[in-house]
Amino acid sequence: MITFELDALIVEEASRGSALADRLVGAFGASVPVSYVSDAREATRAKLGADPLGTGKRRLVVKQRRAPFLMSCPASSAKFACCGYLVLILASNCPMDCSYCFLQEHVANNPAFQIYSNFCDSFEEMEQLARSAPGRHFRVGTGELADSLALDSVTKLSVDLIEFVRAREHLTLEFKTKTDEIENLLELDPRGRVIVSWTLSPDAVWKSSEHRTASPSARIAAARAVLDGGYRVGFHFDPMIAYEGAEGDYLQLVDQLLSAIPARCISFLSMGALRMTPELRSAARRRFPHDPMLLGEEVLSSDGRLRAFGALRVRLYRALQERFERAGAPIPAYLCMESRAVHERVFGLAPANPATIGERLALG
Amino acid sequence: MNDLDAEIRDLARRRRLPPAYLARWLDLDQSGRSALLELARALKFRTGQLVAALDLLDEISVREQTSAAQILARPPLRRLVTGGGSGPERAHAVLDQLRAIRFPRLHETAGRLEAAIAALRLPRGIRVLLPRELASDVLTIQLAASAPGELDQLLDALLEKRGEFARILAMMGGDDNV
Numbered sequence: 001m002i003t004f005e006l007d008a009l010i011v012e013e014a015s016r017g018s019a020l021a022d023r024l025v026g027a028f029g030a031s032v033p034v035s036y037v038s039d040a041r042e043a044t045r046a047k048l049g050a051d052p053l054g055t056g057k058r059r060l061v062v063k064q065r066r067a068p069f070l071m072s073c074p075a076s077s078a079k080f081a082c083c084g085y086l087v088l089i090l091a092s093n094c095p096m097d098c099s100y101c102f103l104q105e106h107v108a109n110n111p112a113f114q115i116y117s118n119f120c121d122s123f124e125e126m127e128q129l130a131r132s133a134p135g136r137h138f139r140v141g142t143g144e145l146a147d148s149l150a151l152d153s154v155t156k157l158s159v160d161l162i163e164f165v166r167a168r169e170h171l172t173l174e175f176k177t178k179t180d181e182i183e184n185l186l187e188l189d190p191r192g193r194v195i196v197s198w199t200l201s202p203d204a205v206w207k208s209s210e211h212r213t214a215s216p217s218a219r220i221a222a223a224r225a226v227l228d229g230g231y232r233v234g235f236h237f238d239p240m241i242a243y244e245g246a247e248g249d250y251l252q253l254v255d256q257l258l259s260a261i262p263a264r265c266i267s268f269l270s271m272g273a274l275r276m277t278p279e280l281r282s283a284a285r286r287r288f289p290h291d292p293m294l295l296g297e298e299v300l301s302s303d304g305r306l307r308a309f310g311a312l313r314v315r316l317y318r319a320l321q322e323r324f325e326r327a328g329a330p331i332p333a334y335l336c337m338e339s340r341a342v343h344e345r346v347f348g349l350a351p352a353n354p355a356t357i358g359e360r361l362a363l364g
Numbered sequence: 365m366n367d368l369d370a371e372i373r374d375l376a377r378r379r380r381l382p383p384a385y386l387a388r389w390l391d392l393d394q395s396g397r398s399a400l401l402e403l404a405r406a407l408k409f410r411t412g413q414l415v416a417a418l419d420l421l422d423e424i425s426v427r428e429q430t431s432a433a434q435i436l437a438r439p440p441l442r443r444l445v446t447g448g449g450s451g452p453e454r455a456h457a458v459l460d461q462l463r464a465i466r467f468p469r470l471h472e473t474a475g476r477l478e479a480a481i482a483a484l485r486l487p488r489g490i491r492v493l494l495p496r497e498l499a500s501d502v503l504t505i506q507l508a509a510s511a512p513g514e515l516d517q518l519l520d521a522l523l524e525k526r527g528e529f530a531r532i533l534a535m536m537g538g539d540d541n542v
Contacts, residue, residue: 292427297467299497309470309498314538341501345537 004095012040015117056111069122081351084358091146099288139362143176172362178213180222197234202249238272263327272336396432407455
């Protein structure tokens with residue numbers, strides 16, 4: 001397990017005494033200065049030196065979320081064949097530091113690591129969602145603006161969420177992570193309602209770009225452990241980085257995964273090429289000037305993002321898809337932020353609509 | 365400040381090179397600073413060309429874990445620098461070569477596609493355009509005809525090459541088996 005270090009813990013007065021604040025103060029209070037502020041917005045937007053995002057990662061702010069918790073995946077667009085993913089925003093920013101991470105652009109003006117003490121309000125939003133579409137099933141994930149499990153040993157948010165969701169048949173909760181922080185999960189019976197998904201990258205990408213994350217082997221071992229604990233598991237090969245030699249490395253990673261987890265036990269796979277706006281790439285290169293993974297053969301796509309040119313990334317997608325197809329059991333798979341045409345080239349058929357895919361992934 | 369740096373600063377001032385790029389140039393090791401100065405002088409690089417060269421050298425250095433001097437000493441680049449042709453032509457060719465080093469598989473794939481298009485031997489009046497930097501999967505075919513009979517001939521020629529066009533589209537889509 002990776003231990004994250006903080007420089008400061010800032011608690012908004014409205015969150016003082018909340019279960020979450022108490023857990024965090026209890027865990028960090030002896031080693032980190034704790035301050036209480038009436039309005040945390042100043043603390044989250046403070047100028048934080050030459051590397052605001054990096055500094056922000058060490059400055060944990062506990063506050064109430066004023067905006068809705070539940071929303072459609074921000075990556076969804078009519079331009080892409082999407083997966084119907086819904087995201088639950090329980091935190092913003094993340095103690096890990098991947099060189100390619102979109103948060104470097106997304107939270108540039110609001111860089112502190114924020115975590116929301118009123119997270120239980122999200123339960124009512126999920127209930128409302130179910131009431132609005134009786135009979136439908138939804139896949140809701142917490143790993144969009146923060147790793148789902150990075151601080152879970154302290155926050156124990158997974159416990160509250162699992163206890164809520166396991167009694168709701170219309171919901172499937174997804175924890176998306178690059179950690180092996182699964183101790184809390186192993187204490188609970190998710191009753192089939194929880195998927196834990198890991199982003200998987202070859203060692204070359206992990207070493208070069210995924211700072212303060214668990215190794216790919218540790219992620220796979222953690223996946224095996226939660227699978228044995230009654231959880232469903234999924235894997236995101238996203239971002240896939242098409243460096244020289246990538247295909248062999250990714251196929252080796254797939255073999256490593258399949259030797260630990262049989263294909264029939266994998267709930268889904270997603271694949272997505274590294275994509276960056278030019279602004280994100282500039283921000284990433286300022287922070288990680290020596291990372292070659294940020295300098296692949298990306299060209300500007302029609303949506304304004306840099307991606308590996310089409311033939312290169314489709315070849316990589318296909319190589320993985322073919323390897324999984326030979327694994328003995330069909331695994332539901334989708335591409336993230338790719339067009340219908342690319343989807344057809346990779347899977348040989350047109351994608352279903354997002355709601356149908358979302359429901360299929362939720363039901364497993 | 366040594367003579368080399370003074371010469372670089374002087375050229376940068378005359379070219380109105382943005383300060384961030386001058387700083388990047390001066391950050392190179394001595395042989396890299398010197399090699400780029402020699403190149404810029406020999407080919408009379410304009411400001412935009414200097415900026416592009418500095419960007420490409422930086423990115424290639426990180427990708428290949430090598431130095432600017434080692435990149436600029438590669439024989440294909442040296443041949444372009446010392447070879448025939450006008451300064452602007454050679455400057456253009458050097459930057460193209462640097463781009464080919466920076467994007468090797470893109471360069472190779474584009475070359476294969478261009479060769480496949482040339483092999484179609486299409487009549488004058490049909491132009492086949494690859495997407496810029498192969499960023500999309502759209503192949504553009506333009507017909508230019510001034511008489512109905514001419515248009516018929518072009519359309520017939522296109523239909524005759526239908527299979528080859530399908531093959532080119534498959535190559536653009538990452539199919540290596542064609």
